[in-house]
Amino acid sequence: MIDYYETKSQPVTRVMVWRAYKKVKASKGAAGIDEMSWQDLDNDLSKQLYKLWNRLTSGSYFPLAVRQVEIPKSSGGVRKLGIPTILDRIAQEVVRTHLERIAEPHFHTSSFGYRKGKRQHDAVQQATSKALSNDWVIDLDIKGFFDNIDHELMMQSLTHYCKESWVLLYVKRWLQAGIIQQDGAYINSLTGTPQGGVISPLLSNIFLHVVFDKWMEKHHPEKPFERYADDILVHCKTEKQALFVLAMIKQRMSACKLTLHPIKTKIVNLRGTSENKYARCVDFLGFSLRPIWSKTKKGNMLMVSSFISTRSKQRVMQKFKSFAIHKCRKSIEEIALKLRPVIQGVINYYCKFWTSHTHTLWYQLNMRLLKWVKWEKGLYKQAAIKWLKTKYKEKPGLFPHWKLVHP
Numbered sequence: 001m002i003d004y005y006e007t008k009s010q011p012v013t014r015v016m017v018w019r020a021y022k023k024v025k026a027s028k029g030a031a032g033i034d035e036m037s038w039q040d041l042d043n044d045l046s047k048q049l050y051k052l053w054n055r056l057t058s059g060s061y062f063p064l065a066v067r068q069v070e071i072p073k074s075s076g077g078v079r080k081l082g083i084p085t086i087l088d089r090i091a092q093e094v095v096r097t098h099l100e101r102i103a104e105p106h107f108h109t110s111s112f113g114y115r116k117g118k119r120q121h122d123a124v125q126q127a128t129s130k131a132l133s134n135d136w137v138i139d140l141d142i143k144g145f146f147d148n149i150d151h152e153l154m155m156q157s158l159t160h161y162c163k164e165s166w167v168l169l170y171v172k173r174w175l176q177a178g179i180i181q182q183d184g185a186y187i188n189s190l191t192g193t194p195q196g197g198v199i200s201p202l203l204s205n206i207f208l209h210v211v212f213d214k215w216m217e218k219h220h221p222e223k224p225f226e227r228y229a230d231d232i233l234v235h236c237k238t239e240k241q242a243l244f245v246l247a248m249i250k251q252r253m254s255a256c257k258l259t260l261h262p263i264k265t266k267i268v269n270l271r272g273t274s275e276n277k278y279a280r281c282v283d284f285l286g287f288s289l290r291p292i293w294s295k296t297k298k299g300n301m302l303m304v305s306s307f308i309s310t311r312s313k314q315r316v317m318q319k320f321k322s323f324a325i326h327k328c329r330k331s332i333e334e335i336a337l338k339l340r341p342v343i344q345g346v347i348n349y350y351c352k353f354w355t356s357h358t359h360t361l362w363y364q365l366n367m368r369l370l371k372w373v374k375w376e377k378g379l380y381k382q383a384a385i386k387w388l389k390t391k392y393k394e395k396p397g398l399f400p401h402w403k404l405v406h407p
Contacts (some may be wrong), residue, residue, distance in 0.1 A: 144229040148258060
């Protein structure tokens with residue numbers, strides 16, 4: 001009889017490995033440098049998982065190097081991801097699940113990234129709320145954060161919350177596993193934790209919890225902040241406060257072997273007065289926080305609200321453009337079926353708080369649909385508009401955005 005809860009020298013059970021396999025498989029993902037696919041693993045599943053468990057429990061598990069891939073960033077340039085092998089991702093999930101239970105209770109309430117029960121909307125909502133009583137914001141950007149985490153400091157941060165030798169052993173091995181570049185060249189992992197690893201988000205959270213969150217709590221407890229992974233906003237009352245706190249944060253980052261991006265890191269003046277010129281809006285998690293005049297019981301007041309950011313708007317429009325709707329020789333129902341997941345995703349994310357700031361997107365999309373009508377039906381503009389309006393009356397829910405902006 002197989003004992004799925006059996007352990008050896010390290011406290012890892014077979015059921016831990018099995019649960020990790022199911023969770024990692026649900027996320028799918030590409031193969032690593034060993035080129036083992038999910039189909040290959042499933043064809044020999046029992047043997048492969050037993051071998052992995054046996055190595056994890058005996059301390060003889062050593063990860064392979066990660067496969068580096070480059071994906072374009074919306075802001076330009078590329079982001080380098082490190083893709084571990086499937087078996088290494090399963091092993092990372094075993095440790096991540098165990099380590100998360102230990103570290104999670106210690107995390108700061110203003111840390112929102114990669115945490116259960118915490119969402120991007122929560123971070124944006126808090127940032128908007130804090131901006132109502134703090135006129136200044138420091139927008140922090142850590143230059144190449146995931147690539148520049150110091151391994152020694154990372155292990156010190158981890159040891160502060162977890163003393164278990166098997167966790168520390170395998171985390172250290174993952175950090176030092178090495179990278180296979182796209183040209184096949186091998187490079188040592190001297191710093192950083194590759195984006196793409198299952199455990200990397202948790203390790204980065206632990207590191208920044210020590211480097212930033214706890215430091216802010218100790219030295220600047222009166223300054224509220226929001227952190228989503230390495231995206232950070234710090235709120236201040238005055239320009240003088242913002243300049244001082246930014247200088248202190250720079251010193252702290254430097255002491256922890258990190259660097260703030262000299263251009264992307266900036267002070268933003270949302271509602272304050274100053275002789276110096278500062279940016280008047282700040283982008284955070286796809287939203288722009290900026291001041292607006294609003295009617296209140298006390299009269300018109302300068303408030304702060306969140307809008308879809310210009311960059312996000314451009315990205316969504318580019319996505320709609322990539323469908324080349326006007327060239328589709330299909331029925332409008334088939335086009336709606338294709339577009340609906342994208343439209344609903346945009347609505348779910350950017351219309352969480354209010355909707356009118358996205359109306360420009362839906363006007364543009366309706367114009368693309370109108371162009372399709374003109375091409376597909378061979379109609380002039382007025383006739384095409386009439387056709388589309390008729391279709392809206394027949395099926396008002398055909399496109400999700402028609403609830404917000406109809407033809």
